[in-house]
Amino acid sequence: MNIIDTAIPDVKILEPKVFGDERGFFLETFREDWFREHVADVTFVQDNHSKSGQGILRGLHYQTEQTQGKLVRVIAGEVYDVAVDVRKNSPTFGKHVGVLLNSDNNKQLWVPEGFAHGFYVTTESAEFVYKCTNYYAPEFEQSVLWNDPSLAIQWPLVNSMQPLLSPKDEAGLMLADAPTF
Numbered sequence: 207m208n209i210i211d212t213a214i215p216d217v218k219i220l221e222p223k224v225f226g227d228e229r230g231f232f233l234e235t236f237r238e239d240w241f242r243e244h245v246a247d248v249t250f251v252q253d254n255h256s257k258s259g260q261g262i263l264r265g266l267h268y269q270t271e272q273t274q275g276k277l278v279r280v281i282a283g284e285v286y287d288v289a290v291d292v293r294k295n296s297p298t299f300g301k302h303v304g305v306l307l308n309s310d311n312n313k314q315l316w317v318p319e320g321f322a323h324g325f326y327v328t329t330e331s332a333e334f335v336y337k338c339t340n341y342y343a344p345e346f347e348q349s350v351l352w353n354d355p356s357l358a359i360q361w362p363l364v365n366s367m368q369p370l371l372s373p374k375d376e377a378g379l380m381l382a383d384a385p386t387f
């Protein structure tokens with residue numbers, strides 16, 4: 207597994223080794239001991255899987271309690287994945303990492319606790335799977351607006367169309383008005 211540093215020290219891009227042969231390919235997507243030693247000493251307790259159509263944007267979400275670290279990847283299609291630092295005392299508060307994750311590059315993004323997370327689907331559809339370091343707790347969930355000008359996220363919108371959002375995400379807060387860590 208190759209680790210790629212990002213503009214935010216705690217956020218890492220992981221590139222697994224892919225073994226191709228005449229049958230197809232094989233890759234290890236996660237090893238607990240390696241992850242603990244090389245990325246973060248965390249325990250994952252919940253796996254998620256979502257499928258979305260083109261132009262869907264899910265996020266930017268975080269839990270203010272029972273905070274979740276997320277190890278995310280795409281198993282079909284492509285998304286632009288974004289992690290925003292919402293740790294108020296962090297030197298990179300309000301900064302973000304954005305990366306294209308797709309089923310060809312097999313890249314993963316490690317989104318630590320203290321970050322808002324979201325993604326935008328660039329292909330006809332995308333299947334998104336991820337591991338979380340804490341359980342889902344909707345009572346503590348917070349949404350920050352995808353297009354908060356202070357974040358300056360350059361979402362690769364398809365045909366410059368406005369993304370399709372859930373009502374919860376349409377009602378997201380500006381980071382300046384959102385609870386932080």
Ligand SMILES: Cc1cn([C@H]2C[C@H](O)[C@@H](COP(=O)(O)OP(=O)(O)O[C@H]3O[C@H](C)C(=O)[C@H](O)[C@H]3O)O2)c(=O)[nH]c1=O
Pocket residue numbers: 254256264265267268276323324325342372
């Ligand atoms: C997240 C989650 C949702 N649900 C149920 C609640 C709703 O009935 C339905 C859809 O939930 P939601 O609209 O919150 O799903 P997403 O918009 O994909 O939310 C996720 O999107 C961004 C990208 C994230 O990083 C978070 O993991 C998460 O907030 O699944 C569950 O039962 N368990 C869960 O862990």
